[in-house]
Amino acid sequence: MLRAAVVGGTGYGAVELIRLIDKHPHLQLNTVISHSQSGTEIEEIYPHLTNLIHITMDEWNIQKLAKIIDVVFFATPPGVSQKLVPECRQHGLQCIDLSGDFRLINPETYETWYAYSAAPQEYLNEATYGLTEIYGDDIKNSKLISNPGCYPTATLLALIPAVKQGWVKMDSIIIDGKSGVSGAGRKVSLATHFSEVNENLKAYKLGAHQHIPEIEQYLQQESKEPNTQVTFSTHLIPMTRGLMCSIYFDLTEKKTTEExxxxxxxxxxxxxxxxxxxxxxxxxxxxxxxxxxxxxGIHSDPRTGKVTIISVIDNLVKGASGQAIQNLNLMNGWDVRTGLLEIPIYP
Incomplete structure (x- = not known):
C-alpha cells in the first residue's frame, strides 16, 4: 500500500484525485496540503465528502511529509510544484505533477508562455511526459511524471499515430478545442460566471494558450520536423465536464477512412x-x-484529401487526475486499469 499526498487540495483536479485514490486498492490518502485552507476539514470545502474522507488539510512541511507518504500528486497552479518537487525527489518520493511546470523542455519557452520562472533544468531533464499510451515504457522507469494538459492529451492521442507514420502534412494541422467550465478551475472569475457561460459559446486565448507549445513540442519530437506549428483555438462551452478536440489535417498520401x-x-x-x-x-x-x-472517431474525405479526427475526454479524469493514476499504476508495475475501471456516467 502506497501512502499518498495531494497538494493543492481545494481545486477540482485535487478533489477528483481524492475520489480516485479512495477507490484504488493500492493507495491510501494520508494528507491533503493546502496553504490557503490549512487547518480546515476537507468536508467543509467539499461537503459531498462528508462522512467519507476525514482529513484536516495541512501546510507544506517536507520533513513531516517524508515520514508519512510515498507519492505526491501536485494539483497546483503554475509556478508552485517546481519549488516543491526538488525537495520531494531529494527524499526519494515519487512525484506526479498535474500543473505545467515540467512539461516544456526549454525553460525559455515555459517562461514565455506561462510568465513564471522555469523549474531547475536538472528536474526538467528528469521529468517524463506522462502521455501514458505513447510513453509508457519511459513512465515505468520514472519517479517524476509531468502529467499532460487536457487539450494536449486529447490532441496528441489523436495525432501521434498518423504523425509517426509520416501521413500528416505538419504545416496543415488545425485543432478546434472545446472544454467544459471545470477546465478553468474553481477560482471565481467573470469568464466563468454563470450568466456569462450559460447559453453561450465563446473562444478564448486564441494564439496564446499555454498548451500550444506543449502540443508542438511532442509533435515535433514524433515527426522529426523541428519547426512544426499548429493552429489551435479553444472555446468554453456551457457544461461542467467534457472536452472535445476536432482536428483537421492534410494527408501526405491517400488513406481511406477504413484504412x-x-x-x-x-x-x-x-x-x-x-x-x-x-x-x-x-x-x-x-x-x-x-x-x-x-x-x-476518424473521417478521411476523398474529395478534399483532408482528415478529420474527433477526440473526446473527461477533462478532469483522462485530462488530469485519471491519467495521473494511470501513470502511477505504470510506475509501480500495477495493471494500468487499477482503480480506473469506471463505466462512464450516462446520461
Missing part, C-alpha cells in the same frame, strides 16, 4: 482506455463523462 480506423485500432489494441469508433460514428463528450477513456 485509418483499422490502423488506429491496431495501434491502440493493447491500451484499454482508447476506444476507436467504427466508420461513420463519432464520439460525444457525455460518452466518456466521469471516466478515463479517450474516444476517437
Amino acid at each position: 485509418l480506423i483499422n490502423f488506429y485500432t491496431e495501434v491502440y489494441s493493447n491500451h484499454p482506455f482508447i476506444r476507436i469508433r467504427p466508420e461513420g460514428i463519432f464520439p460525444a463528450t457525455k460518452e466518456v463523462s466521469g471516466s478515463n477513456y479517450c474516444d476517437i
Whole structure:
C-alpha cells in the first residue's frame, strides 16, 4: 500500500484525485496540503465528502511529509510544484505533477508562455511526459511524471499515430478545442460566471494558450520536423465536464477512412482506455463523462484529401487526475486499469 499526498487540495483536479485514490486498492490518502485552507476539514470545502474522507488539510512541511507518504500528486497552479518537487525527489518520493511546470523542455519557452520562472533544468531533464499510451515504457522507469494538459492529451492521442507514420502534412494541422467550465478551475472569475457561460459559446486565448507549445513540442519530437506549428483555438462551452478536440489535417498520401480506423485500432489494441469508433460514428463528450477513456472517431474525405479526427475526454479524469493514476499504476508495475475501471456516467 502506497501512502499518498495531494497538494493543492481545494481545486477540482485535487478533489477528483481524492475520489480516485479512495477507490484504488493500492493507495491510501494520508494528507491533503493546502496553504490557503490549512487547518480546515476537507468536508467543509467539499461537503459531498462528508462522512467519507476525514482529513484536516495541512501546510507544506517536507520533513513531516517524508515520514508519512510515498507519492505526491501536485494539483497546483503554475509556478508552485517546481519549488516543491526538488525537495520531494531529494527524499526519494515519487512525484506526479498535474500543473505545467515540467512539461516544456526549454525553460525559455515555459517562461514565455506561462510568465513564471522555469523549474531547475536538472528536474526538467528528469521529468517524463506522462502521455501514458505513447510513453509508457519511459513512465515505468520514472519517479517524476509531468502529467499532460487536457487539450494536449486529447490532441496528441489523436495525432501521434498518423504523425509517426509520416501521413500528416505538419504545416496543415488545425485543432478546434472545446472544454467544459471545470477546465478553468474553481477560482471565481467573470469568464466563468454563470450568466456569462450559460447559453453561450465563446473562444478564448486564441494564439496564446499555454498548451500550444506543449502540443508542438511532442509533435515535433514524433515527426522529426523541428519547426512544426499548429493552429489551435479553444472555446468554453456551457457544461461542467467534457472536452472535445476536432482536428483537421492534410494527408501526405491517400488513406481511406477504413484504412485509418483499422490502423488506429491496431495501434491502440493493447491500451484499454482508447476506444476507436467504427466508420461513420463519432464520439460525444457525455460518452466518456466521469471516466478515463479517450474516444476517437476518424473521417478521411476523398474529395478534399483532408482528415478529420474527433477526440473526446473527461477533462478532469483522462485530462488530469485519471491519467495521473494511470501513470502511477505504470510506475509501480500495477495493471494500468487499477482503480480506473469506471463505466462512464450516462446520461
